[in-house]
Amino acid sequence: MALYLVGGGPSQATGPVIDRFVEAARQRGPRVAIAILGAQSEAGRYLDMYADPILARWPQALIEPIWLVDEDEGAVDWPAKPEELGGLIIAGGWTPGYLDALTPYRETISRLVRGGLAYLGFSAGAQVVAKRAIASGWQWRGRAVGPEVAGEGSTELTVREGLGLVGPSIDVHTNTQHLLERAIATVLAGHATSAVAIDEDTALVVDTSSGDTEVVGAGAVHWLNRDGNEVRVRVSVSGGTPASPLGAAG
Template identity: 35%
Template sequence: MSIHLLGGGWADDETAWTGRFVQEARERAGGPPTIAVVLWAEAEADGAQWHDDYRQDLAKLGAGEVRIVQLHAGRMLEPTDLGGADGIFVGGGLTPGYHAAVMPAADTIRGLVASGVPYAGFSAGAMIAGDVALLGGWRIGGVAVTQRASGEGLDEVTLDAGLGLVDLVVDVHVAQYGNLGRVVAIASSGLAERVVGIDEDTSLIVGPGGLEVAGLGNVWTATQDGDRVSVAVLAATA
């Protein structure tokens, strides 16, 4: 099974990217899968507005039960929240909030993924998936590397321990939010050796066969190469 890192964005037909995750969960379940959808909002009531959207989108792609786990400032993810899930989907929103609420169950998530449960991270859920998580920030050493709106309430680019599912630092909404500068600057500054940036409506699929890009956009990679940074573009193949 694979780890699906989704760069954000909404579309009428997400079969080529989110659908790949649901199909893997279906294969594991042998039928319509149970998907645990983990969402975070500052207050519990704030997250409820998105519940029907997630249920409807995943049901269109073949999910059976869509179990919403709504986290908030006073509610952290617990291992029992993921019991019986054929797939784990961690949604989008404020990345520092997701990181604080999801990391208490990191060992459980890693164990489930190791046992064959596919993981999908949408925006924030992708950013916290790596060994090192990108929480946000728009400046490095006081120098702007992306727009302030991408900072997620943080000034300096901030990295922390992530879920440990992939050995990549992940950025999202890259073409749409102008975050490629942050991707390159993180590698250039030595904060990480390899960084990937994923466009909206696009997934980077990390599986037994290596890396695959699916969807409508690109995945951008920045790799430290001595005193330079090598940048490459991985185009979607499906």
């Protein structure tokens, strides 16, 4: 099975990767969980944004929301028998909050993905899969590496332990929020030896067995690797040269 990592939210341009996710989830069963940050009373209005593209392709899908709440609000109510889920979607939003809510379930998610669960992450849902996840921040060493609006409440670049499904750190909204330099700073700072920066309306598909990757969508994926005191950048687009293998987290 695969990870489907989208550099923004659901859009017409990401239709092909949603097609791929639905095809993969069908092979396991009709249950699709959608995890959204916040209590149902607050976050419920976002559910249709993620559920409707699935149901348009697969009317028989059984959508099971997961409301990712703070510890103070109680435990997260995960679906019964999660090993029988066909797919798991992690929505976009405030990345630090997603990390807080998902970290206690790191081993559960890893086990499910290793067992063949199809994983579709939008924006924050793509960032959190890394071993070292880019959580927030728009400056590094006092220098802007992105717009302040992308800082998600923090000034200095903050990288935290992620779900550990892939080795490189991942940044998103690369073209629309001008965040390529933040991904470069993540590598230069030593938080990770490599990073992947995904454009809006673009997805990186990762085969969880082989590590092989493919770019799908309208934009590009930037591959960053440390080379001494430099960072080497390579760009892949949909239909171009096959993308690089993506190593699993060690």
